[in-house]
Amino acid sequence: MLKVQGHPNRLGVRGWAVGGRWGLERYLYTLHRLTGVGLILYLLLHILVTSSRAFGQAAWEAAMGRVSGPVFHAGEYLVFAAFAFHAMNGIRLVLVELGFGVGKPIEPVYPYKTSVDFQRSLAVGSLVLAGVLLVLGTLDFFVLD
Amino acid sequence: MRDQKLWTWHVLAGLVILVFLGLHMTVMHLDKIFEAETLNPSDGKPIDWANVVARGKTLFFPATYVVLLAAALFHGLYGLRGILLELGPAAGIQRAISVLFVLVGAGLFVFGTWAAIMSHGLAKAL
Numbered sequence: 001m002l003k004v005q006g007h008p009n010r011l012g013v014r015g016w017a018v019g020g021r022w023g024l025e026r027y028l029y030t031l032h033r034l035t036g037v038g039l040i041l042y043l044l045l046h047i048l049v050t051s052s053r054a055f056g057q058a059a060w061e062a063a064m065g066r067v068s069g070p071v072f073h074a075g076e077y078l079v080f081a082a083f084a085f086h087a088m089n090g091i092r093l094v095l096v097e098l099g100f101g102v103g104k105p106i107e108p109v110y111p112y113k114t115s116v117d118f119q120r121s122l123a124v125g126s127l128v129l130a131g132v133l134l135v136l137g138t139l140d141f142f143v144l145d
Numbered sequence: 146m147r148d149q150k151l152w153t154w155h156v157l158a159g160l161v162i163l164v165f166l167g168l169h170m171t172v173m174h175l176d177k178i179f180e181a182e183t184l185n186p187s188d189g190k191p192i193d194w195a196n197v198v199a200r201g202k203t204l205f206f207p208a209t210y211v212v213l214l215a216a217a218l219f220h221g222l223y224g225l226r227g228i229l230l231e232l233g234p235a236a237g238i239q240r241a242i243s244v245l246f247v248l249v250g251a252g253l254f255v256f257g258t259w260a261a262i263m264s265h266g267l268a269k270a271l
Contacts, residue, residue, distance in 0.1 A: 053264045054263035054267065
């Protein structure tokens with residue numbers, strides 16, 4: 001009789017870092033998750049802090065005073081960077097999900113071709129777009145401030 | 146089937162977030178690059194009270210906040226739930242995570258929507 005041993009092929013969070021053969025898309029997968037977790041945790045706090053505007057000017061300015069200063073400014077920049085990456089990589093994921101940019105299905109004839117190579121341009125494109133957004137954000141956060 | 150529907154909503158919410166969070170980020174963090182004075186009519190920072198009131202007076206901004214709030218809470222909490230369930234917790238814990246996230250999401254949506262409506266009324270009265 002077969003003995004059930006849970007899910008030995010599941011690596012959990014460790015799989016984000018050591019899940020198998022590493023390629024660009026694997027790094028993007030891990031980074032997408034990390035930025036996603038960071039963004040949702042930020043959102044929960046952001047809702048609570050910005051809702052203070054409903055209580056008037058004094059409450060708003062007190063709340064903004066509590067989240068000002070260089071540490072929070074740097075934190076906001078990290079949130080912007082996470083947004084830039086997560087959004088542009090998210091566009092790539094939606095396109096791949098819908099079958100765009102993955103190439104036509106072909107017979108599995110040796111030497112095998114992988115669609116990952118075909119998709120690579122999407123990955124590079126999303127990184128370039130995220131980089132452009134990040135440069136604009138950096139200018140706004142630190143140069144034009 | 147249920148998970149397939151939720152996943153579709155997750156993707157659709159991501160597209161909604163792309164548009165509205167893109168607008169939010171432009172107003173709040175790319176305002177000097179794109180010279181978005183019409184969105185921040187008062188001189189100074191986008192978080193200055195005068196700018197908060199100016200945006201709050203319109204119907205557009207509070208409405209986008211509510212749509213963004215719903216989409217971001219669903220997208221984010223569903224994504225985080227997926228990550229946690231992938232770790233393979235027991236069925237009871239999986240259910241508890243799902244229920245907790247629904248309650249947290251619904252609570253924050255109600256609170257955030259209330260704040261958007263209240264601040265709209267407050268801004269119009271000023």
